[in-house]
Amino acid sequence: MADVGLATPDSRPALSRFSLAALASFYRERFAMSVAVNVAYRGAVAIWIFVTLIQPLVFIVVWRTVAGEGETGGYTANQFVAYFLVMMVVDHMTFIWHMWEFEWRIRTGAFSPLLMRPIHPIHGDVCENLAYKVLGLIGVLPAAVLIGVVFDADLSGVGLGTVLPFLPALVLAMVLRFAVEWCLALAAFWLTKVTAINSLFFALTTFFGGIFAPLAVLPGWMQTVAVWTPFPWSLAFPVEVFLGRRAGADIWLGYAAQLGWIMLALGGLALLWRRATRRYSAVGA
């Protein structure tokens, strides 16, 4: 028999040692795989993207009517259009769906194979998430332009000076929302039915994140509460930066809030993960 082949190798890679190259090669493979899966199910992806467009369209129609010829919360009708368009793109880039999947993963034992690999399952989810987002942009961006033209979006505040600070705000928002919602997903280790808690969280995100309306339109007390939650930092903040509604120190303060929440979320995630895996009872697996 060949010396290599099946024979257990004498020297094994130290999998416990962090290797950026190894992680990069995993991300490459896993991302390509997720793209392939999404392409295979392009019909379903197209429908999901279509669904993504419906909610902002409804909000645009409603808030344009509310604003009429004047202003509401500092927004004219056409500025509302711009706000909801950019929000649509930011929401698409930051949303995750894994909390809806975790219950199934745990109940069916689909989590077991993931736990036996010498890599944290979160990396696979990140790749899956990124692949869907990148592919989805092919539908979301042209749709945003089209809606903007049809509804005459007012993008007069947007320029290189707002797009450049928008990019880090968007990336931080993606990381933040992913980390927070993956924490939420881990609740499935304690509760077997997590749909209710997910729905509650989704409602809070819609209001405090600024999906339903710009925060400036909300009552004062709600704005105050919102600022102390992670929600606006993963949605409304990058939108406002893009539209030129935040400037100077305000932007830096926003980055700091994003980073602070990211650190909190990652710390919580590490703690929850340790407890969750202790608890895992590998049912059905």
Added chain:
Amino acid sequence: MTAAITVTELGKTYVVPEREGGVRAALVALVRRRTREVKAVAEVSFRIEPGEIVGFLGPNGAGKTTTLKMLAGLLHPTTGTADVLGYTPWRRDRDYLGRMSLIMGQRNQLHWDIPVLDSFRLNQAIFRIPPAEFRVRLDELVQLLELEELLRKPVRNLSLGERMKCEIAGSLLHAPAVLFLDEPTIGLDVAMQRRIRSFIAEYNFRTGACVMLTSHYMADVEALCRRVIVIHQGRLLYDGDLAGLVQRFAAHKTITVELEEGAKVAESVAAGLVHGAQVERTATGFTVRVPKTETPAVASRLLAALPIADLTIEEPPVDQVIEKVFAAPTSEVDRDG
């Protein structure tokens, strides 16, 4: 020699919610949750040497899968310790995960929608297998398991048997030194069962990997395992070789008598010689099931009194013995050798 697996008083107790059926009970449970402790595994101890293939037997719910899951690091035990290759499994040290594999009958780690080879490549990245090593190992697995035609097909288009072969190959790409197999042949046809079985033997022979295997098919166990560990109701019942298991737990033996040509024996005569044990006539004689301790006496009486051409004494088939062991709960623990 250092053992590959050392398990000491390993136990796992699940806490499960308990309530009566019906709306009323459901409402009561909202306020006051009643729970019950279920002992899945109770202080089991054993050692397995490198290179051994050990059959892990027990009826459904005996605690086999729970034990394997603890050894694979999926579950934290309630009591006891385990050492596999120098690691504590449930700490899930990445170096440990890179040296073991747990293959579960109907659980897929391969991605449903993409070709098998892509899943293998992902495993290559996860386990950091150098390209040259990956190619050689893949070639060998492809050849042994006859996977050539399957590599480029999406997993969802494979039959159950084909999928199982690919699952096994995927789990072995990183050349694990310890292999846990939970019902590897479940749901497969006889030919496929045989192929998987011979593959496991071949893998063990070539790599010296330690294999722990559960199966409901005694054919798997008889073909692969010289040693078996039997657990029942979470307790270790027997640990030793397969023949020893039969000797120990079989209460009866079967004596087959072939009479000389043309000879006839009245039933009453035969019944008298075997002291009331049940006699079954065959074309050329009869068979009789007698208690093990009486076998020599009965055999010699038969030989002395009847015109016998041939007489054989047989142990009952292994699966019958196992079935009986499982039917009668006992706390007896035995370790051969």
